[in-house]
Amino acid sequence: MFTDRTEAGRRLADRLSHLRAHPDVVVVGLPRGGVPVAAEVAESLGAPLDVIVVRKLGVPFQPELALGAIGEDDIRVVNDDLVHMTGVSDDEIAQVEARERVELDRRAEQFRRGRTRVPLTGRVVVVVDDGVATGSTARAACQVAREEGAGRVVLAVPVAPKDWTDRLGDVADELIAVATPEFFMAVGQHYRDFDQTTDDEVIRCLDRAARHVEHLRNSDDPLLPFDDDIAIDLDDVSIGGHLTVPDSAHGVVLFAHGSGSSRHSPRNRYVATVLNEAGLATLLFDLLTEHEELDRANVFDIELLATRLLDVTAWLRRRPGFADAHVGFFGASTGAAAALWAAADPRDEAAAVVSRGGRPDLAGPKLGEVAAPTLLIVGGMDRAVLDLNREAEKALPGRSELAIVPGATHLFEEPGALATAAELARDWFFIHLATGSA
Numbered sequence: 001m002f003t004d005r006t007e008a009g010r011r012l013a014d015r016l017s018h019l020r021a022h023p024d025v026v027v028v029g030l031p032r033g034g035v036p037v038a039a040e041v042a043e044s045l046g047a048p049l050d051v052i053v054v055r056k057l058g059v060p061f062q063p064e065l066a067l068g069a070i071g072e073d074d075i076r077v078v079n080d081d082l083v084h085m086t087g088v089s090d091d092e093i094a095q096v097e098a099r100e101r102v103e104l105d106r107r108a109e110q111f112r113r114g115r116t117r118v119p120l121t122g123r124v125v126v127v128v129d130d131g132v133a134t135g136s137t138a139r140a141a142c143q144v145a146r147e148e149g150a151g152r153v154v155l156a157v158p159v160a161p162k163d164w165t166d167r168l169g170d171v172a173d174e175l176i177a178v179a180t181p182e183f184f185m186a187v188g189q190h191y192r193d194f195d196q197t198t199d200d201e202v203i204r205c206l207d208r209a210a211r212h213v214e215h216l217r218n219s220d221d222p223l224l225p226f227d228d229d230i231a232i233d234l235d236d237v238s239i240g241g242h243l244t245v246p247d248s249a250h251g252v253v254l255f256a257h258g259s260g261s262s263r264h265s266p267r268n269r270y271v272a273t274v275l276n277e278a279g280l281a282t283l284l285f286d287l288l289t290e291h292e293e294l295d296r297a298n299v300f301d302i303e304l305l306a307t308r309l310l311d312v313t314a315w316l317r318r319r320p321g322f323a324d325a326h327v328g329f330f331g332a333s334t335g336a337a338a339a340l341w342a343a344a345d346p347r348d349e350a351a352a353v354v355s356r357g358g359r360p361d362l363a364g365p366k367l368g369e370v371a372a373p374t375l376l377i378v379g380g381m382d383r384a385v386l387d388l389n390r391e392a393e394k395a396l397p398g399r400s401e402l403a404i405v406p407g408a409t410h411l412f413e414e415p416g417a418l419a420t421a422a423e424l425a426r427d428w429f430f431i432h433l434a435t436g437s438a
Contacts, residue, residue, distance in 0.1 A: 004193040005033065005130050008158035009040025011178050016126065016156060020045050020224050023243060023319035024123045024151070024231060028052035029205070030141055031111060032197035034129035037158060039205040041128055046224050046320040049209035050118040051202065052127060053108045054140045055100035057093065059086050067093065069140030070100055072108055072117070077143040111202050115210070121149030122233040127172070131187030132160035135167045142171040151231055159190045213320055224321060232285055234311050241285030244276050251326040251351070251433025252281035252316070256309050258333025259299045262286050267411070267418060268332060271356070274422040278430050281325070285312055287338070300334060302362050306341035314347070326433040328352040330425060337362035344369035352432035354425045357385060357410050360392035367395040374400045375428040377421050379408030
């Protein structure tokens with residue numbers, strides 16, 4: 001038994017904690033009753049809140065039987081098998097759709113009051129209602145979210161019948177309910193207060209959520225814990241990444257891997273773990289798509305790699321909680337050149353840079369524009385690269401240090417070598433990111 005929709009939303013949010021601060025989560029509530037529940041979920045997850053306005057297309061002679069549904073942007077989902085079974089004509093469907101479209105547009109305009117819709121393309125969309133009974137509305141909402149480009153759909157409700165996953169498992173990637181009672185008659189029987197939600201309440205929830213997200217974007221509060229694979233959707237490409245945010249993190253390090261490597265690099269993942277243990281967030285990502293990697297010239301196009309690093313940094317800063325986070329770049333091999341090139345770009349000020357076994361010489365004249373404190377870590381046995389780093393240190397105008405790991409070769413494969421490099425990186429980033437020291 002839930003006290004009201006607010007309490008139900010808080011309990012539902014606990015079940016969704018694995019999505020907390022996920023950079024690509026959007027919470028959408030079904031008006032009206034689902035919005036107060038969704039508002040609590042969105043606030044807990046640090047995610048934007050929107051409504052998903054849908055209207056069922058009912059069979060003309062049996063309106064409760066849904067042939068499909070419509071959403072905004074002329075989105076239309078129709079069950080062709082059911083149309084065939086009922087014998088409803090195209091003209092009859094068009095008449096129903098025209099009528100429902102008027103009501104849909106009216107509600108959408110009333111709830112948003114000119115506010116821009118939150119885009120769903122490629123994102124994790126959490127569809128929330130105050131409960132599921134027949135599931136027809138939830139089904140329509142999930143279908144519409146998918147048509148609007150959702151990369152993953154999560155259907156979440158406080159209460160649902162025990163067999164609800166059998167009914168709705170085909171329209172959502174994940175289904176979450178706080179309670180699935182054995183004896184279920186109606187959603188309202190599981191609430192002490194189930195008064196009808198008003199339009200004004202929906203609008204207040206949306207306004208409050210917008211203010212909360214804006215606060216997260218512009219505050220110095222610690223980032224919310226998170227650890228999972230993510231999709232990074234840029235203007236022209238989508239690339240994979242892995243974001244880890246430990247408790248009370250105040251800074252984030254973006255990794256630029258070397259040629260022939262990826263976000264799965266065991267060496268970079270090891271370094272990231274050491275940084276996480278020190279309270280620093282990390283983002284490992286693929287600098288290039290699989291298609292781009294087919295052209296070997298791209299792998300050594302430092303300007304392209306640096307631009308991609310900057311684009312990902314800008315993408316990350318738009319996520320809740322990251323707007324004011326201190327950002328550092330960690331580069332390995334050719335990725336180090338990309339990190340230094342990016343650090344020299346005026347679009348984003350990196351608070352610190354660390355190069356491990358890097359080729360800073362490939363950054364060329366950009367080295368003379370790097371103001372960020374830079375640590376160059378090189379193996380003592382990696383003689384050719386060591387000479388290149390000595391020359392690079394002379395070219396860097398800001399604070400820089402060259403740290404030599406005795407006995408280590410280019411890949412730091414010797415016992416203890418990578419651990420030493422990781423600890424050097426940790427200490428450098430902790431000084432310049434976590435404490436904000438220059």
